Amino acid sequence: MRWNKSAARRRRFLLALGVICLAGVLGFGQSPATQNPAPAPTSPTPASGERPALIVIDPAHGGSDPGALLTPDSAEKEITLAVARRLRQELSARGIASQLVRDGDATFSLDQRAAVANSAYPALYLAIHASSLGSGLRVFTAMLPVAGKSRGPFLNWDTAQAPFMERSKTAQAQIVAAVQKTGFPVRALIAPLRPLNNLKVPAIAIEISPANGETSQVAATGYQQMICAALANAIASMVPSLSSRTEIQP
């Protein structure tokens, strides 16, 4: 009887231990990205036929990472989100589907941002930054780091962008040309800026800075609207050349 009691107690103990381990594994396995799932595209995917070109917009920083403090009461993370939402609206008005990596003040690591963008197979990834330095708009493509090469179908994480650099540069040139037509100051540069190098889709980043030297201008609604309209027009003119689904190029 006593043996039975202790055996039953041991069984209960082992069962509890197993449950705790399982809960731990499941808890650790769940990444913050899955806890804060990215919002769905603004335009639904058609049930059949060719998928429309999807643009993934990534408002840089967010949550515990405020980015640069541009004015005493506005951090970079707030400006990038405001610009991203405006751009989504402008694209939607032109019939272009878009998805924000974050649509709130959530913390996303650079790897999580890349994972969200890569799994959406967008025609273009566009990261948004804001700065007090310089004048106008900068459009960046990746500056790939010194890293190992891809092996077979497995892309090296640090240089995953390499096969897509040509298409990223084409997108950069098209956006710069389209924005230049509006008379707005714009520059094309490369940048050691993650997660651009981790993306297996055409990827660019933009940095918005004031045109008049006043940092508060980047937080102004009218200024953001003007930039977003110019960007949306540039993207709309590129849509025919953007593939609906990006595949890994051999």
Add this chain to the structure above:
Amino acid sequence: MSSRPFLLLLSCLFVLTIAMSLYVWQLRSHADAVAPTLAAPQAVAPPGAGPAKRVTLCVAYDNPGVLRSNSVSLPLSSERQRRAAELLRALLNTYSAKDSPHPLPNTAEVRNVYFVDPGLVVIDVNAALADGQTSGVLAEELTVTSLVQTLTANLEGIQRVKILVDGKERSTLTGHADVSGAYDVSQVSALAKQLSSQ
């Protein structure tokens, strides 16, 4: 197995776990106590004692966000590693001056420069440089390019450059420029070319 030895074993494991936790906690407290001593500012190397030489400093200009080559005369030591550190310190003096074209705090400094074969140079800057500079993609890439180009313009055989902050790896300089890996000098040259033209 009866319940008594089992409970005894469990108790021993529990005691061992507590003991190990206390030991790790003690080690951590000790490491925290030592860390500030290591991070304390170190003595800056004396100015170069060698003959004055004509060198090129690649200087960043925040307005309008360009990189320009300035030729200056500097006393430089003959030893390569010290010469590299002296070049970068001269560059930082430009940035911490009153009418700086690319302001950095006057506490910003290059702690050391290491030559690691083959062709890899490690620049160890202090946290004041990284944290005190303007945050932004262009601002940070101007700093990185300026440091790397100043070295490669005056010293031969450099293929890659790695930047450390207070002797440790960082993911970004001030939230944007990726400094987790080594920079390919040819890519930085391409960027410098773009930054030289408005």
